[in-house]
Amino acid sequence: MDNQKQTSLIKKVLIIAGSLIVCAGMFLGGFIAGKNSLGKEIDSLKYVLDIYHKYYYEESDDVFGLISDALFDQYSTYYTAEEYDLIKKSAQGQREGFGVSFLNGSNVIYSVKGNSPAFKAGIKKGGKITGIRKSGEIGFATINSYDDLTREISAIGAYTDTDLRVDYKGVEFTYTLQKQAYTETFVFYYDNTGEYVFSDENGQMEFLRYGDNTDYPLSVSSTAVIKYTGFSGTQKGLLGSAGQFSKALEKFKADGKRSLVIDLRDNGGGYMSILTQIAAHLIDGGEGEKKLISVAVDKYGTREEFLSTQICYDQYSFENIVFLANDNSASASEALMGAVLDYDKKGIVSVVLEGKNGVFKSYGKGIMQSTFERPFTGEAVKVTTAKLYWPITNTCIHGVGLIPGMNDLNVIAESAPNNAFIDALSIIATN
Secondary structure, three states, X not given: OOHHHHHHHHHHHHHHOHHHHHOHHHOOHHHHOOOOHHHHHHHHHHHHHHHHHHHOOOOOOOHHHHHHHHHOOOOOEEEOHHHHHHHHHHHOOEEEEOOEEEOOOOOEEEEEOEOOHHHHHOOOOOOEEEEEEEOOOOOOEEOOOHHHHHHHHXXXXXXXXXXXXXEEOOEEEEEEEOOXXXXXXXXXXXXXXXXXXXXXXXXXXXXXXXEOOOOOOOOOOOEEEEEEOOEOOOOOHHHXXXXXXXXXXXXXXXXXXXXXXXXXXXXXXXXXXXXXXXXXXXXXXXXXXXOEEEEEEOOOOOEEEEEOOOOOHHHXXXXXXXXXXXXXXXXXXXXXXXXXXXXXXXXXXXXEEOEEOOEEOOOOOOEEEEEEEOOOOOOEEEEEEEEEEOOOOOOOOOOOOOOOOHHXXXXXXXXXXXXXXXXXXXXXHHO
16 A cells, blocks of 8 residues: 555544544444444444554554544543543642653753652752662663653652752752652742742641742742642642642731732643632632633533632732743633733732743633543543633633733733743832
């Protein structure tokens, strides 16, 4: 079979297979064939898949992944039962491993997940892993690339003492840790007295002083910073990110703070249910009421309204709320900023956009995904189902993002590279 015919066949497989993905519960094609157009598609699909698996030269083990990639946008996907089980655990914050991710396929640490073994060991983002030594080994395996890194890490079993050698701008440190199961935390709080984190190191999740505040230097006592890494962690109380955010604001209130910087840089969003809880603390109006936070409109024009939990804004006496965002601030992050800007009656809300190559914007994801789990098998499909709109101005930022000067709101570009936090403090000082 020549390349053109091969390409034509696989395209037909991917196109026809849409009916299987969307109507997975009806995978009885031979039984309903000829009954209707869907039955004909499923019958044709069965025939084409038989040919594909029997003859196609470049057969894939992940045919349904290929199908979903071809049919849907980049935010939609097919999950096997095993993959979806991991997704559900991740939504609750349940993870396994060291708790580090890496920058663009390199050995540079991009992030360290809260409450992970790496976080508890003291590892910080920005360092480069240059060596790994497993328990019982004498010397370090040298790490020069991402391939070296993944090869060595994949060979390490759970609960095995491991030394990681990390280089921070020419200064090397060695950390000992294990791959373990852990509950990820998503909120970090900073003020002039130190950095505060959520950790279960003492056997239960607690809000603890972690050390000095070196990430967000603050000379004034009236300002605090919340770094919020994701609208995930769906468990209740301090095991979930909504409970962690609320607890951090309890300290903000108890200490008499008035100005809040919320760092949403690299926060890619998450669950609407968490968004509605976070927004209740930050939108001005209707104390004790449930207010509209976001509107989803599907392809049929049907509206779904997302309401906050009971508004508790007045108890904090905010004088300033300043968001920090970048081109990785997406989805629920953008929806939160939009709702808080829309309800800003006193003109105290600002967004400072960190730039990249002279471009200042957030990611621009104003759409919503819904996940459909197939009964009995456990597999699932996550698919884009609606566009999202801000609650008052009816703004949809999809494909655009938050940009400087939008809607005459106080959305501004940072004044110089890596100056977003300093700009936030300047805004607070002049208000």
